[in-house]
Amino acid sequence: MTTGLHVFRGPELLAHADALRAVYVDAFCAPPWSEDEQRATDFVHRLRANVRRPGFTAVTAVQGGEIAGFATAWTTPAPFPTDRCYPEAAAGLGPDHTAAWLIGARETDELAVRPAARGTGLAARLLEAVTADAPGGRSWLLTSVRSSRAMSFYRRQGWTQATHPSPGGRGVVVFLGPRHPARSLAPRPL
Template sequence: MRYFGLDILDFADELTEAYVEVFTAPPWEHRDAEATRAAFRERLETDARRPGFRAVLAMSDDGEVEGFVTGWITQGPFRTDRAYGKVTSRIGADRVNELLIGAFEIDELGVRSHARGTGLGRRLLSALTATGRGPRGRAWLLAWNQAHDTLAFYRRIGWQEPEPMPGNETDIVVFLSPR
């Protein structure tokens, strides 16, 4: 495992290729590889500069990224771009402020297909949350509700889902790190 801050940009090409492989395969096969590549690379340039940004990469002996996890400290006010509005809708603004602001946000976690089933995803997540918890001592993430294997993985390793606000279920699921 290799730990990174802003220097993750030195491995941006390798990380981007791993990201595209993971996030254009099922259940994300509807995504265009080139558009996914461009969007992730652009986001990475910005995300690496966020307060508290950290990344962990698992590299093969030949320098290929086998798995990755990135995140940062969630700042207030809570964002509204990407899927963040759905987070607020799902758990409510008060719980966003109570549970997520100041916590460490896991943004991306991915393991290439040839490395799945080895415990690498769990090790990556553990490595990042061990050093990357926010001032409130917790971490959080969101996942798409159609990524059934991903949801099962987080549940299996003890991540908890705050109850959604009545009538406000969305296509994302929020998870809080185990206590």
């Protein structure tokens, strides 16, 4: 089956909000994420503001006329945000690395594919497309340590884990993209 990727740079993505919500539910309302459907609704509400962020980029993957996956990203603002999981990221990196490595970089916020599309390379294509024109190659993302599958996926795509929660710990980790100039400076786990 042929998959078409479509890039969006602003509010025109909102015409697909219902389909994006459905993909979000399929991707995140099952283990290991186990989110409830209200989180998918919250995602759509955030999306209305996110499409207006500087550097906003989204990519959808269409198979058989339906959206099978998507990725959203934007330029991380200064000062570094303090909502959602940002404080954990900043604490893990420290203020100097947070400012130098993340502010002004392309931040991937969501990457979701329907279960039927997993293992097909679709997520990799979406991630590459949403970060392809990252400023100076600087791209980053957060993910949870509760998904070893997600952690392994990002490593296989050449992303470098830059924060390291305690073994068996909970929380989020920062990954730097494969062309991020600070990749070699990221601390290795103990």
